[in-house]
Amino acid sequence: MRRRKRYHHGDLRAALLEAALRLVAEVGPTAFTMREVARRAGVSHNAPYRHFRDRNDLMAAVAAQGFRELTQAMAESAAQKTDAVDRLKRAGLGYVSFALRRPEHFTVMFDAPRSKHNNPDSAAAAEQAFGTLMGFVKSGQETGQLPGGDSLQMALLAWTMVHGIAKLAIAGRLPFHTADEVLRFAEFVIDQSLPIAPGSASDFAS
Numbered sequence: 001m002r003r004r005k006r007y008h009h010g011d012l013r014a015a016l017l018e019a020a021l022r023l024v025a026e027v028g029p030t031a032f033t034m035r036e037v038a039r040r041a042g043v044s045h046n047a048p049y050r051h052f053r054d055r056n057d058l059m060a061a062v063a064a065q066g067f068r069e070l071t072q073a074m075a076e077s078a079a080q081k082t083d084a085v086d087r088l089k090r091a092g093l094g095y096v097s098f099a100l101r102r103p104e105h106f107t108v109m110f111d112a113p114r115s116k117h118n119n120p121d122s123a124a125a126a127e128q129a130f131g132t133l134m135g136f137v138k139s140g141q142e143t144g145q146l147p148g149g150d151s152l153q154m155a156l157l158a159w160t161m162v163h164g165i166a167k168l169a170i171a172g173r174l175p176f177h178t179a180d181e182v183l184r185f186a187e188f189v190i191d192q193s194l195p196i197a198p199g200s201a202s203d204f205a206s
Contacts, residue, residue: 013051015041017065020058024104029059029112059112060119066105067125071132073098078136085145088136089190092162095133096186099166100179106170110163133159147197154195161193162186 019040023032034055035045052058077094078087099106109126134155140146146154168174169182176182 012041012043012047013061015043016048016051016058017062020062021104024062024108029108034058057119059108060122062105062108063112064122064125066102066109067122067129069102069105070095070098070109071125071129073101074129074132074136083145084136084139084143085194085196088133088140088146088158089187089194091133091136092158092190093183093186095162096166096169096183097179099170100182103170106166110167130155130159144197147195158194161189165189 016037019037020032022040023037032055034048034052037055037058038045038048041047048058052061074091074094077097078091081087081090134151137146137155137158138151141148141151141154165174165182165186169176174182174185176185
Protein backbone atom coordinates (compact mmCIF):
# COMPACT_ATOMS: atom_id res chain seq x y z
CA MET A 1 0.00 0.00 0.00
CA ARG A 2 1.30 3.44 -0.94
CA ARG A 3 2.28 5.40 2.13
CA ARG A 4 0.85 8.86 2.61
CA LYS A 5 3.30 11.73 2.65
CA ARG A 6 4.19 13.16 6.00
CA TYR A 7 4.29 16.91 6.38
CA HIS A 8 5.73 19.02 9.11
CA HIS A 9 3.20 21.40 10.61
CA GLY A 10 4.15 24.30 8.37
CA ASP A 11 4.35 22.21 5.19
CA LEU A 12 0.87 20.68 5.33
CA ARG A 13 -0.94 24.00 5.03
CA ALA A 14 1.15 25.02 2.03
CA ALA A 15 0.60 21.64 0.38
CA LEU A 16 -3.16 21.92 0.83
CA LEU A 17 -3.23 25.42 -0.65
CA GLU A 18 -1.23 24.18 -3.61
CA ALA A 19 -3.56 21.23 -4.14
CA ALA A 20 -6.60 23.50 -3.91
CA LEU A 21 -5.18 25.80 -6.58
CA ARG A 22 -4.58 22.87 -8.92
CA LEU A 23 -8.19 21.81 -8.45
CA VAL A 24 -9.47 25.34 -9.05
CA ALA A 25 -7.62 25.31 -12.37
CA GLU A 26 -9.44 22.11 -13.34
CA VAL A 27 -12.96 22.46 -11.94
CA GLY A 28 -13.36 26.01 -10.64
CA PRO A 29 -13.56 27.35 -7.09
CA THR A 30 -16.73 25.53 -5.95
CA ALA A 31 -16.81 22.09 -7.57
CA PHE A 32 -14.42 20.11 -5.40
CA THR A 33 -14.28 18.47 -2.00
CA MET A 34 -11.88 18.58 0.90
CA ARG A 35 -11.38 14.86 0.40
CA GLU A 36 -10.13 15.47 -3.13
CA VAL A 37 -7.82 18.23 -1.91
CA ALA A 38 -6.39 15.78 0.62
CA ARG A 39 -5.94 13.13 -2.06
CA ARG A 40 -4.10 15.57 -4.32
CA ALA A 41 -1.88 16.63 -1.43
CA GLY A 42 -1.13 12.99 -0.62
CA VAL A 43 -2.48 13.09 2.94
CA SER A 44 -5.35 11.46 4.82
CA HIS A 45 -8.85 12.81 4.23
CA ASN A 46 -8.92 14.21 7.78
CA ALA A 47 -5.59 16.03 7.50
CA PRO A 48 -6.96 19.27 5.93
CA TYR A 49 -9.09 19.87 9.01
CA ARG A 50 -5.98 20.50 11.06
CA HIS A 51 -5.74 23.86 9.28
CA PHE A 52 -9.14 24.57 7.72
CA ARG A 53 -12.66 24.21 9.10
CA ASP A 54 -14.16 23.40 5.71
CA ARG A 55 -13.86 24.13 2.00
CA ASN A 56 -15.02 27.71 2.49
CA ASP A 57 -12.25 28.30 5.01
CA LEU A 58 -9.72 26.84 2.57
CA MET A 59 -10.95 29.14 -0.21
CA ALA A 60 -10.70 32.08 2.17
CA ALA A 61 -7.05 31.23 2.75
CA VAL A 62 -6.42 31.00 -0.99
CA ALA A 63 -8.10 34.40 -1.50
CA ALA A 64 -6.10 35.99 1.32
CA GLN A 65 -2.88 34.63 -0.14
CA GLY A 66 -3.84 36.02 -3.53
CA PHE A 67 -4.69 39.50 -2.24
CA ARG A 68 -1.39 39.68 -0.37
CA GLU A 69 0.51 38.73 -3.53
CA LEU A 70 -1.51 41.26 -5.51
CA THR A 71 -0.57 44.03 -3.08
CA GLN A 72 3.08 43.06 -3.40
CA ALA A 73 2.85 42.94 -7.21
CA MET A 74 1.37 46.44 -7.40
CA ALA A 75 3.91 47.86 -4.95
CA GLU A 76 6.90 46.27 -6.69
CA SER A 77 5.75 47.43 -10.11
CA ALA A 78 5.11 50.97 -8.86
CA ALA A 79 8.56 51.08 -7.25
CA GLN A 80 10.07 51.29 -10.75
CA LYS A 81 8.88 54.91 -10.98
CA THR A 82 9.07 58.03 -8.81
CA ASP A 83 6.43 60.21 -10.49
CA ALA A 84 3.07 59.84 -8.73
CA VAL A 85 0.94 59.17 -11.81
CA ASP A 86 3.51 56.88 -13.35
CA ARG A 87 3.51 54.91 -10.10
CA LEU A 88 -0.27 54.54 -10.35
CA LYS A 89 0.03 53.38 -13.93
CA ARG A 90 2.73 50.90 -13.03
CA ALA A 91 0.58 49.58 -10.20
CA GLY A 92 -2.14 48.95 -12.78
CA LEU A 93 0.26 46.95 -14.91
CA GLY A 94 1.29 45.04 -11.80
CA TYR A 95 -2.37 44.18 -11.26
CA VAL A 96 -2.77 42.76 -14.77
CA SER A 97 0.56 40.95 -14.56
CA PHE A 98 -0.51 39.30 -11.30
CA ALA A 99 -3.75 38.05 -12.90
CA LEU A 100 -1.83 36.56 -15.82
CA ARG A 101 0.67 34.90 -13.49
CA ARG A 102 -1.86 33.69 -10.90
CA PRO A 103 -5.15 33.01 -12.74
CA GLU A 104 -6.33 30.45 -10.17
CA HIS A 105 -5.84 32.88 -7.31
CA PHE A 106 -7.58 35.58 -9.33
CA THR A 107 -10.55 33.28 -9.93
CA VAL A 108 -10.97 32.50 -6.24
CA MET A 109 -10.52 36.14 -5.23
CA PHE A 110 -13.20 37.48 -7.55
CA ASP A 111 -15.34 34.67 -8.98
CA ALA A 112 -16.09 32.53 -5.94
CA PRO A 113 -19.22 33.60 -4.01
CA ARG A 114 -18.24 36.11 -1.34
CA SER A 115 -19.39 33.74 1.37
CA LYS A 116 -16.67 31.36 0.26
CA HIS A 117 -13.92 33.62 1.54
CA ASN A 118 -15.71 36.21 3.64
CA ASN A 119 -13.59 35.93 6.76
CA PRO A 120 -11.44 38.48 8.60
CA ASP A 121 -8.14 37.36 7.09
CA SER A 122 -9.23 37.51 3.45
CA ALA A 123 -11.26 40.68 4.04
CA ALA A 124 -8.23 42.41 5.59
CA ALA A 125 -5.98 41.28 2.72
CA ALA A 126 -8.50 42.57 0.15
CA GLU A 127 -8.79 45.87 1.99
CA GLN A 128 -5.01 46.24 2.03
CA ALA A 129 -4.83 45.66 -1.73
CA PHE A 130 -7.47 48.29 -2.45
CA GLY A 131 -5.88 50.63 0.09
CA THR A 132 -2.61 50.34 -1.80
CA LEU A 133 -4.33 51.41 -5.00
CA MET A 134 -6.10 54.21 -3.16
CA GLY A 135 -2.76 55.44 -1.86
CA PHE A 136 -1.39 55.79 -5.40
CA VAL A 137 -4.51 57.70 -6.45
CA LYS A 138 -4.26 60.11 -3.51
CA SER A 139 -0.60 60.74 -4.26
CA GLY A 140 -1.52 61.72 -7.81
CA GLN A 141 -4.18 64.07 -6.52
CA GLU A 142 -1.85 65.62 -3.97
CA THR A 143 0.71 66.43 -6.67
CA GLY A 144 -2.01 67.94 -8.85
CA GLN A 145 -1.50 65.41 -11.63
CA LEU A 146 -4.89 63.79 -11.15
CA PRO A 147 -8.15 65.72 -10.81
CA GLY A 148 -9.13 66.44 -7.22
CA GLY A 149 -12.40 65.33 -5.71
CA ASP A 150 -13.61 61.94 -4.62
CA SER A 151 -10.54 59.69 -4.24
CA LEU A 152 -12.74 56.62 -3.90
CA GLN A 153 -14.39 57.17 -7.27
CA MET A 154 -11.01 57.74 -8.89
CA ALA A 155 -9.64 54.54 -7.32
CA LEU A 156 -12.71 52.60 -8.49
CA LEU A 157 -12.18 53.97 -12.00
CA ALA A 158 -8.58 52.76 -11.99
CA TRP A 159 -9.58 49.39 -10.53
CA THR A 160 -12.37 48.63 -12.98
CA MET A 161 -10.12 49.61 -15.86
CA VAL A 162 -7.36 47.12 -15.08
CA HIS A 163 -9.69 44.47 -13.68
CA GLY A 164 -11.64 44.34 -16.93
CA ILE A 165 -8.45 43.83 -18.91
CA ALA A 166 -7.27 41.15 -16.49
CA LYS A 167 -10.57 39.24 -16.62
CA LEU A 168 -10.76 39.31 -20.41
CA ALA A 169 -7.13 38.24 -20.68
CA ILE A 170 -7.32 35.20 -18.41
CA ALA A 171 -10.62 34.19 -20.04
CA GLY A 172 -8.86 34.21 -23.43
CA ARG A 173 -11.19 36.90 -24.77
CA LEU A 174 -8.51 39.27 -26.00
CA PRO A 175 -6.84 38.81 -29.43
CA PHE A 176 -3.39 38.42 -27.91
CA HIS A 177 -1.24 35.34 -27.43
CA THR A 178 1.42 36.42 -24.95
CA ALA A 179 1.57 38.20 -21.63
CA ASP A 180 3.73 40.92 -23.19
CA GLU A 181 1.01 41.67 -25.74
CA VAL A 182 -1.63 41.89 -23.02
CA LEU A 183 0.53 44.20 -20.94
CA ARG A 184 1.22 46.47 -23.93
CA PHE A 185 -2.53 46.70 -24.49
CA ALA A 186 -3.07 47.42 -20.78
CA GLU A 187 -0.47 50.20 -20.99
CA PHE A 188 -2.33 51.68 -23.98
CA VAL A 189 -5.70 51.54 -22.18
CA ILE A 190 -4.32 53.11 -19.01
CA ASP A 191 -2.62 55.91 -20.94
CA GLN A 192 -5.75 56.64 -22.94
CA SER A 193 -8.24 56.37 -20.08
CA LEU A 194 -6.70 57.74 -16.91
CA PRO A 195 -7.77 61.37 -16.48
CA ILE A 196 -4.82 63.70 -16.10
CA ALA A 197 -5.38 67.11 -14.54
CA PRO A 198 -5.08 70.03 -17.01
CA GLY A 199 -1.60 71.49 -17.10
CA SER A 200 0.12 68.49 -15.56
CA ALA A 201 2.68 66.42 -17.38
CA SER A 202 3.40 62.75 -16.87
CA ASP A 203 5.10 60.58 -19.42
CA PHE A 204 4.72 56.84 -19.14
CA ALA A 205 7.82 55.09 -20.35
CA SER A 206 8.20 51.36 -20.15
